[in-house]
Amino acid sequence: MDPIRVVITGAAGQIAYSLLHSVAKGDVFGKDQPVELMLLDIEPMMTVLGGVVMEVMDCSLPLVRNVVPTADPMVAFKDADVAMLVGAMPRREGMERKDLLKANVKIFKAQGQAMDDVAKKTIKVVVVGNPANTNAFICAKYAPSIPKENFSALTRLDQNRAQAQVANKLGIPCNDVNNCIIWGNHSSTQFPDVSYATVKVAGKELEANSAIKDDHWVRNDFISTVQKRGACVIAARKLSSAMSAANAIVDHVRDWWQGSGDRMVSMAVWSNDNKYGIASELMYSFPVKTAAKGKIEIVNGLKIEEWQRERMDLTCKELVEERDAALAECEE
Numbered sequence: 420m421d422p423i424r425v426v427i428t429g430a431a432g433q434i435a436y437s438l439l440h441s442v443a444k445g446d447v448f449g450k451d452q453p454v455e456l457m458l459l460d461i462e463p464m465m466t467v468l469g470g471v472v473m474e475v476m477d478c479s480l481p482l483v484r485n486v487v488p489t490a491d492p493m494v495a496f497k498d499a500d501v502a503m504l505v506g507a508m509p510r511r512e513g514m515e516r517k518d519l520l521k522a523n524v525k526i527f528k529a530q531g532q533a534m535d536d537v538a539k540k541t542i543k544v545v546v547v548g549n550p551a552n553t554n555a556f557i558c559a560k561y562a563p564s565i566p567k568e569n570f571s572a573l574t575r576l577d578q579n580r581a582q583a584q585v586a587n588k589l590g591i592p593c594n595d596v597n598n599c600i601i602w603g604n605h606s607s608t609q610f611p612d613v614s615y616a617t618v619k620v621a622g623k624e625l626e627a628n629s630a631i632k633d634d635h636w637v638r639n640d641f642i643s644t645v646q647k648r649g650a651c652v653i654a655a656r657k658l659s660s661a662m663s664a665a666n667a668i669v670d671h672v673r674d675w676w677q678g679s680g681d682r683m684v685s686m687a688v689w690s691n692d693n694k695y696g697i698a699s700e701l702m703y704s705f706p707v708k709t710a711a712k713g714k715i716e717i718v719n720g721l722k723i724e725e726w727q728r729e730r731m732d733l734t735c736k737e738l739v740e741e742r743d744a745a746l747a748e749c750e751e
């Protein structure tokens with residue numbers, strides 16, 4: 420099989436350090452899919468990145484056909500099939516993710532422009548660097564020759580956090596929880612929702628709400644725990660989540676590349692033509708299904724109650740504000 424070209428940005432950083440081994444050994448694209456790794460970071464990080472390249476080589480992994488460290492986006496994105504855009508400043512204690520907008524958004528403008536010039540038009544892009552949804556919006560906007568459907572932002576870490584909270588509440592393994600949804604922004608306004616989730620308890624498939632039997636928890640503590648989880652990790656580690664972020668990137672891209680099957684998963688995607696009344700021209704997290712190497716399809720037809728509507732609209736409002744601030748920043 421021919422190798423595919425995979426770009427990882429922020430390749431000298433902490434998330435990339437946890438991510439590279441999984442990508443290189445076939446956890447994302449399959450055990451028979453060779454990869455060329457295009458590792459982008461900034462010039463001052465090239466010595467560190469050189470060490471990362473040595474380590475990738477020293478893993479002696481048969482799927483890795485080439486590793487290219489570079490500080491030039493035009494080299495990194497040339498003919499790229501997939502891009503995992505991690506490289507950006509992380510937040511510190513006391514910040515919201517949108518406080519990073521000024522520092523980070525222009526990175527995604529420049530990378531969108533580079534992709535527009537040199538990447539394959541079929542490239543699949545996931546943005547991780549925060550504020551992830553808005554950076555993904557800007558990246559897509561500045562790559563007008565690439566379909567908007569090829570861009571996404573990571574909310575899978577939030578989904579995994581939600582699943583883990585439900586599993587912990589019920590004392591069951593995480594893979595016995597399915598279809599937890601994240602609506603909206605990867606921020607403290609996100610809406611983690613178990614209304615359509617299912618769980619397996621004592622061998623029986625049940626609606627999550629009937630198994631949990633605690634509406635107050637579902638509408639309050641559960642939501643705020645997931646919303647604030649990133650900040651809690653920063654408060655404890657003095658660094659933002661890295662192992663769990665890398666794990667979520669693997670889940671997100673694997674499901675996009677290999678198909679999500681019957682499961683609903685959450686991805687922030689282009690909001691135009693959605694059936695949930697969410698404004699157009701945003702990267703909003705919806706429940707989606709994917710066919711192998713195919714389009715991401717928003718799952719339509721879920722019944723929305725008033726209390727859900729309010730939360731979906733609140734996070735939408737924040738995304739509109741972030742988008743407008745980002746556009747102003749990029750036009751300066």
Ligand SMILES: NC(=O)C1=CN([C@@H]2O[C@H](COP(=O)(O)OP(=O)(O)OC[C@H]3O[C@@H](n4cnc5c(N)ncnc54)[C@H](O)[C@@H]3O)[C@@H](O)[C@H]2O)C=CC1
Nearest residue numbers: 429431432433434460506507508509547548549551576664
């Ligand atoms: N969406 C999500 O679920 C999550 C997002 N994040 C975000 O991911 C980003 C990266 O986090 P970490 O790896 O912990 O940060 P880090 O600081 O360890 O690494 C970031 C790397 O990006 C590089 N970089 C900066 N500007 C760049 C550019 N223009 N091109 C290429 N590389 C560039 C830096 O030199 C550094 O090596 C942060 O913005 C963080 O907030 C973190 C966790 C979860």
Ligand SMILES: O=C([O-])CC(=O)C(=O)O
Nearest residue numbers: 510549576649650659660
């Ligand atoms: O909280 C942060 O800044 C890092 C992040 O996005 C997360 O852990 O979800």
